[in-house]
Amino acid sequence: MQMPTGRDGGRRAPGRQKAGTRPLTPHDIFASALELSKRIPLHEMSIVRLASALGVTPASIHYHLDGRDAVVAGVIDLFIRDLLDRWPSPTGNWRADLEGVADALYRQYLRYPGVTSYFALHNRFLALKPVMEEDDGGGLLLFMERYFAAVRAVGLEARRSATYAVLLLQFIHVAAHRTANHQWPGEQAALHSYLTGLDRSSFPSIDFMRESYLELAGDAAFEAGLRLISAGLEMERRSARTP
Numbered sequence: 001m002q003m004p005t006g007r008d009g010g011r012r013a014p015g016r017q018k019a020g021t022r023p024l025t026p027h028d029i030f031a032s033a034l035e036l037s038k039r040i041p042l043h044e045m046s047i048v049r050l051a052s053a054l055g056v057t058p059a060s061i062h063y064h065l066d067g068r069d070a071v072v073a074g075v076i077d078l079f080i081r082d083l084l085d086r087w088p089s090p091t092g093n094w095r096a097d098l099e100g101v102a103d104a105l106y107r108q109y110l111r112y113p114g115v116t117s118y119f120a121l122h123n124r125f126l127a128l129k130p131v132m133e134e135d136d137g138g139g140l141l142l143f144m145e146r147y148f149a150a151v152r153a154v155g156l157e158a159r160r161s162a163t164y165a166v167l168l169l170q171f172i173h174v175a176a177h178r179t180a181n182h183q184w185p186g187e188q189a190a191l192h193s194y195l196t197g198l199d200r201s202s203f204p205s206i207d208f209m210r211e212s213y214l215e216l217a218g219d220a221a222f223e224a225g226l227r228l229i230s231a232g233l234e235m236e237r238r239s240a241r242t243p
Contacts, residue, residue, distance in 0.1 A: 030074035037114030073130035094153040109176030186217030
C-alpha cells in the first residue's frame with residue numbers, strides 16, 4: 001500500500017500520539033475500524049472518528065494510509081481474515097458442511113453490521129477491487145477457495161454450482177442485513193397492529209398466516225431459508241443423477 005507524501009514529495013510526518021504509546025501501525029488502524037464497525041456503518045466512519053477511537057490525531061492515520069478508501073480496503077481484508085479464523089472444519093457431509101459455512105458467514109455479518117451495511121450499499125465487486133490488488137492468497141482468494149469447495153461438494157456441474165454459490169451468498173448477506181437492522185416482520189409494531197385489525201372473513205389467506213408471519217424474525221428466518229435452499233440442492237443432486 002502506497003504511503004502518503006508531503007508537499008515536498010517526502011514522506012509525511014506522523015501526527016501526534018499519546019505519550020508512552022507504541023508507534024501506530026496500519027494494522028492498528030484496520031483493527032480499530034473493524035471494531036468500530038460493530039456500532040458504525042463502514043460508509044459513515046470518518047477519519048476523525050477513527051482517530052478519536054485510537055487516541056491519535058487524524059494526521060497520524062493519514063501518515064500511514066491514503067484516506068478512507070485505504071481504511072475501507074484494510075477493514076474488509078481483516079474482516080475476511082477474521083472469518084477464515086472462524087471457518088468450520090469440514091466433516092465430509094456436504095449438507096452439514098455447507099450449512100456450517102453459511103452459518104459462519106451469517107454470524108460474521110452479524111458480528112460486524114457496519115461492514116454488512118457497506119456491502120448492501122455498494123457494488124460488492126468494486127468494494128473488493130482494492131482487496132484483490134493487495135491480496136497475497138491468504139485472504140480473499142482463500143475465502144473464495146473454501147467457499148467454492150463447500151458448494152462444489154454438493155456434486156453439481158460447474159455452471160449450476162457457480163450460480164448457486166452466488167445466490168446462496170446473496171441470501172446470507174440479505175438475511176444478516178435484515179437481522180442486524182431489525183427488518184423482519186416480527187419486529188414491526190406498526191405492521192402487527194395493521195394486520196391484527198383486518199377482518200378475517202375478507203382476508204382469509206392473510207388470517208391463515210398472520211400469527212406465524214408476525215412472529216418471523218432474525219435467526220429463525222435465516223434458518224428456515226437455509227433449510228429451503230438445502231432441500232432444493234438435494235433435489236438438484238437427485239435430478240442430476242437420474243438417467
